[in-house]
Amino acid sequence: MTVEEFEEFYAHAVARLTGQLYVMLGDLHEAQDVVQEAFVKGWNRRRQLDRDGQAEAWIRTVAWRLAVSRWRRRRRTSEAWRRGTVQPAAVEGPGPDHLVLVEAMRDLPQQQRRTLALHYLCDLSVDQVAAETGLSAGTVKTHLSRGRAALAGRIEDPHDPRTARPSSEEAPDA
Template sequence: MTPQEFDAFYAASFSRLTGQLYAMTGNWSEAQDVVQEAFIRAWDRRRTFDPDNAPEAWIRTTARRLAVSHWRRLARGLHLAGRHQRREPPTVEPPTEEHLMLVTALRDLPESQRSALVLHHMCDLSVQQVAVETGASVSTVKSRLARGRAALAARLADQIPSSDERELRV
C-alpha cells in the first residue's frame, strides 16, 4: 500500500472505526487512542498491508485487543504521527444523543456480548466473521447475540420515553 493509499484509507475509515470502538469501550478518548495505535501498527507494515484483505477488520481487531489489554506505545505513536502525518487528522463529529444512549446501555453488558453486538450490528460482520474475530465458536456468538439483544432492549426501554411521555413534551 502506498503512502497515498494509506492516507486515503485512514481518512475514509478513522471516524467509523473510532465510533465502533467507542461503542465497545464506552470511552471516547480510549477509542481514539486505540484506533490511532492500530493505524500506526498498520503504517509500520504498509508495504505488506493488503487493501483487498479486509484492512478495516485488521485495524478494528488490533484496536479492540489494545483496548482490552490497555497496552499503549504512546511515545512511538507520537513520534510516528508527527513524522508521517503531514495534514491535520480528520475531524470527528461528536456522538449524537441516540449514540450516547446506545453506548451507555452497551456499557452495562458483559464485554463478550457487547463485542458481539457491535461487531455484528455496527460493523456488519456475519456471525462467522464475529466468531473468527473474537476467537469464539459460531454457536457461542449466536448465544451472545441473543442474550445481548435481550439485555440491550431492556436497558434501552428504560431510557426511551414512551409515546405518551413524548406527546406531553410537544
C-alpha cells in the first residue's frame, strides 16, 4: 500500500472503525484513541496490510487488543493502589539531643558541618568523605578534629560530670 493509498484507506475507514469500537467499548474517547493508535501501528505495516487484503480487520483487531491492554493495565494499577494502602511508618521528630546538635553545628563553617555529618551521621570513613567532598584525607581529618573541638565547647553531655550543668535541685547554696 502506498502512502496515498493508506491515506485514502484511513479517510474511508476511520469513522467506521471508530463507530465499531465505540459500540464494543462503550466509550467514544477510548474508541477514538485506540483506533488512532492502531492506524499508527498500521502505517509501519502498510505493505503487509495491502498483501493480506484485510487492512480494516487488522486495524479493528489491533484497536480491540489495545483497549483490552489498557483495561488490564488500569485494573492492575487499581488493584495495586488498593493493596498498597499501607501507611508509611510514622517517623518521630528529632529529639532534644538532635536539636542541640543541629543548633551547635549551625555555627561551624560549612565544610566542617558537611564533613562531620558525612563521617558521624552517614557513617562514612575518612576516605569515603574525602571522595565525596573532593578533599584530601588529611583535610577531612583536620575538619573532623576542629569540628569536634568546636562542638565540645558548645554541647553539654548530661552524663559527663565535667560538662553537665547542675539541676535546680543540685544547685549549690548561695
